Amino acid sequence: xxxxxxxxxxxxxxxxxxxxxPSAFWLFVFFIAPLFIVLIYSFLERGTYGGVQWHFxxxxxxxTFDPLYFKTFGRSFYIAIVTTIATLLIGYPLAYYxxxxxxxxxxxxxxxxxxxxxxxxxxxxxxxLTLLRTHTGLINVTLMSLGWIQKPLPLxxxxxxxxxxxxxxxxxxxxxxxxxxxxxxxxxxxxAASDLYASGPNVFRRIVWPLSLPGVVxxxxxxxxxxxxxxxxxxxxxxxxxxxxxxxxxxxxxAAHDWPFGSALSFVMMAVMLAAxxxxxxxxxxxxxxxx
Amino acid sequence: xxxxxLLLLSVLLVLGLLLSACAKATPTAAPQPEKTxxxxxxxxxxxxVQPAKEIVFYNWSEYIDPEIYTLFEKETGIKVVExxxxxxxxxxxxxxGGATGYALIVPSDYTVKIMIDQNMLAPLDQDKIPNxxxxxxxxxxxxxxxxxxxxxxxxxxxxxxxxxxxxxxKPESWSVLFxxxxxxxxxxxxxxxxxxREAFAAALIYLGYDANTxxxxxxxxxxxxxxxxxxxxxxxxxxxxxxxxxxxxxxMAHGWNGDFLQAQEENxxxxxxIPKEGGVIWVDNVxxxxxxxPEQKLAAEMFLDFILRxxxxxxxxxxxxxxxxxxxxxxxxxxxxxxxxxxxPPQKVLDRLQFIKPVGDAEANYQRMWDEVxxxx
Numbered sequence: 001x002x003x004x005x006x007x008x009x010x011x012x013x014x015x016x017x018x019x020x021x022p023s024a025f026w027l028f029v030f031f032i033a034p035l036f037i038v039l040i041y042s043f044l045e046r047g048t049y050g051g052v053q054w055h056f057x058x059x060x061x062x063x064t065f066d067p068l069y070f071k072t073f074g075r076s077f078y079i080a081i082v083t084t085i086a087t088l089l090i091g092y093p094l095a096y097y098x099x100x101x102x103x104x105x106x107x108x109x110x111x112x113x114x115x116x117x118x119x120x121x122x123x124x125x126x127x128x129l130t131l132l133r134t135h136t137g138l139i140n141v142t143l144m145s146l147g148w149i150q151k152p153l154p155l156x157x158x159x160x161x162x163x164x165x166x167x168x169x170x171x172x173x174x175x176x177x178x179x180x181x182x183x184x185x186x187x188x189x190x191x192a193a194s195d196l197y198a199s200g201p202n203v204f205r206r207i208v209w210p211l212s213l214p215g216v217v218x219x220x221x222x223x224x225x226x227x228x229x230x231x232x233x234x235x236x237x238x239x240x241x242x243x244x245x246x247x248x249x250x251x252x253x254x255a256a257h258d259w260p261f262g263s264a265l266s267f268v269m270m271a272v273m274l275a276a277x278x279x280x281x282x283x284x285x286x287x288x289x290x291x292x
Numbered sequence: 293x294x295x296x297x298l299l300l301l302s303v304l305l306v307l308g309l310l311l312s313a314c315a316k317a318t319p320t321a322a323p324q325p326e327k328t329x330x331x332x333x334x335x336x337x338x339x340x341v342q343p344a345k346e347i348v349f350y351n352w353s354e355y356i357d358p359e360i361y362t363l364f365e366k367e368t369g370i371k372v373v374e375x376x377x378x379x380x381x382x383x384x385x386x387x388x389g390g391a392t393g394y395a396l397i398v399p400s401d402y403t404v405k406i407m408i409d410q411n412m413l414a415p416l417d418q419d420k421i422p423n424x425x426x427x428x429x430x431x432x433x434x435x436x437x438x439x440x441x442x443x444x445x446x447x448x449x450x451x452x453x454x455x456x457x458x459x460x461x462k463p464e465s466w467s468v469l470f471x472x473x474x475x476x477x478x479x480x481x482x483x484x485x486x487x488x489r490e491a492f493a494a495a496l497i498y499l500g501y502d503a504n505t506x507x508x509x510x511x512x513x514x515x516x517x518x519x520x521x522x523x524x525x526x527x528x529x530x531x532x533x534x535x536x537x538x539x540x541x542x543x544m545a546h547g548w549n550g551d552f553l554q555a556q557e558e559n560x561x562x563x564x565x566i567p568k569e570g571g572v573i574w575v576d577n578v579x580x581x582x583x584x585x586p587e588q589k590l591a592a593e594m595f596l597d598f599i600l601r602x603x604x605x606x607x608x609x610x611x612x613x614x615x616x617x618x619x620x621x622x623x624x625x626x627x628x629x630x631x632x633x634x635x636x637p638p639q640k641v642l643d644r645l646q647f648i649k650p651v652g653d654a655e656a657n658y659q660r661m662w663d664e665v666x667x668x669x
Contacts, residue, residue: 048655050385050388072667075667134480134481134526134541135542136539156527157526239483239527239528240486241528255382255488255662256656256659258656
């Protein structure tokens with residue numbers, strides 16, 4: 001024991017390793033090991049009613065290129081990108097507004113932004129149902145009774161409803177990183193720009209926007225990735241009529257008894273997300289990321 | 293029947309499946325209880341098995357009157373805890389993923405067959421279930437479990453069409469779904485079950501085919517019919533469709549008879565019919581998974597015996613509005629209920645009903661075509 005202690009004192013790196021042990025263990029048991037199982041399963045054949053048969057095959061990966069699933073990937077991409085752009089358009093002004101308030105009020109505003117998100121995601125999604133329903137939803141019923149529209153608007157059971165649900169769901173993930181970036185903005189730069197007769201739009205375009213870009217990229221990643229894999233929102237707000245890649249994956253496990261194909265699809269999706277992350281690292285420098 | 297606890301679970305489930313795959317590495321775990329059961333039966337006096345103090349009942353949501361748990365606990369001291377699933381496939385996937393701790397599960401007919409074939413169920417000790425005698429004759433030798441060796445039929449019902457009487461005409465044919473009239477009031481205000489086998493069964497029955505066909509041409513035709521139906525649907529829904537009908541959001545829905553009858557409490561205009569081409573008949577069963585301990589199994593069998601009592605059997609039907617296979621329970625049920633053709637269809641309708649059965653390797657075809665329907669514009 002004493003030896004161990006002296007060793008620890010002499011070799012600080014040992015201390016670091018020792019401290020890492022719990023988290024490394026956690027990461028291994030709950031992340032690496034399951035991931036490894038998914039990887040192995042993705043190369044096996046399906047059992048007729050679930051489970052796997054231990055025969056090696058590449059068939060599952062070949063099937064991910066099936067036009068049907070390829071199209072679904074495309075559709076998920078489309079929905080995720082529109083969601084990200086919409087979240088950015090709503091989230092950026094909001095973050096800017098919060099960041100430009102006096103320091104005392106910012107905390108309150110951030111809290112106000114977060115409070116609705118303490119409610120369970122499913123409950124919030126179902127709440128949208130009450131608003132968006134075609135014939136009994138609050139929005140259509142109100143507009144119809146006011147006589148502003150004759151026929152109910154198609155608000156539910158389509159891509160629009162899915163995107164509304166996703167934008168709402170991930171908005172804080174966009175606002176917070178942008179807010180963090182804007183919060184750190186050196187205001188003397190803005191004053192300097194004004195002193196040099198830069199117009200308002202120019203100050204934004206040439207100073208504020210570039211300096212907040214790391215926050216924008218981080219926020220976009222945080223919104224894009226979960227939107228791409230969404231499966232609850234399309235099932236509830238999309239009326240189950242739009243298939244996203246997350247639905248196909250969950251179906252492979254819960255309905256189709258095809259674990260290997262579900263695993264292969266998960267891996268392909270992870271590859272796509274990894275690519276997105278790499279783009280993020282390319283787009284930002286180490287220095288910028290450290291600020292966040 | 294199939295109300296639910298939510299999709300969120302499936303995320304956890306998928307994770308759980310993966311994690312528990314490690315646990316599965318000890319293959320002796322599953323069949324053990326069966327093996328140990330045998331010797332215990334013979335040397336019973338020496339090591340008397342005591343029933344477990346608490347068992348978990350993995351059931352469809354809103355399928356049993358919670359009062360029954362209270363009565364059972366009062367009588368036996370055994371506490372029953374309920375957990376819910378929302379489809380047979382989910383139940384199967386969860387058990388295959390290695391979930392243990394459930395003493396009672398409620399698979400439908402075809403899933404019972406799969407589970408028996410995969411050695412996932414523990415055989416019942418019928419001596420412990422004397423009330424088995426209350427079961428109606430025709431539920432004793434069903435194709436999936438002749439002689440009730442593994443399961444007790446719980447409730448049975450049909451799959452057809454529920455509609456809002458007065459707002460739409462009674463749908464005489466499945467054509468309202470599969471060849472929909474774009475000018476009809478129900479166009480765009482219908483749902484279908486979000487369930488590959490049920491959806492295909494409806495389409496196949498409409499086309500005059502076997503609901504369990506493996507013929508690719510027939511399946512392709514059914515797929516086309518399902519795609520035609522999709523244009524007229526507001527969504528696929530297995531969980532809230534009856535509520536959407538009751539609220540007037542939708543005017544018609546493909547679903548299970550008891551669900552519509554339950555929703556009549558909210559909206560008395562809801563009616564249920566089985567179209568002239570026929571529909572699906574199903575029997576849900578209470579079974580004991582092979583992974584139980586002898587103590588849990590004994591408690592589970594006591595519960596099975598309890599729910600087979602005439603008074604409890606009637607309580608179940610009064611709660612979930614599904615027909616009971618418990619002959620003795622009928623004496624405790626209202627004549628109105630027993631004569632309701634939506635609950636007990638007349639013989640000429642029964643003749644047109646088909647069971648969904650396991651289709652083996654064709655299962656993959658069904659699921660793939662279902663994805664094609666779901667992905668269709």
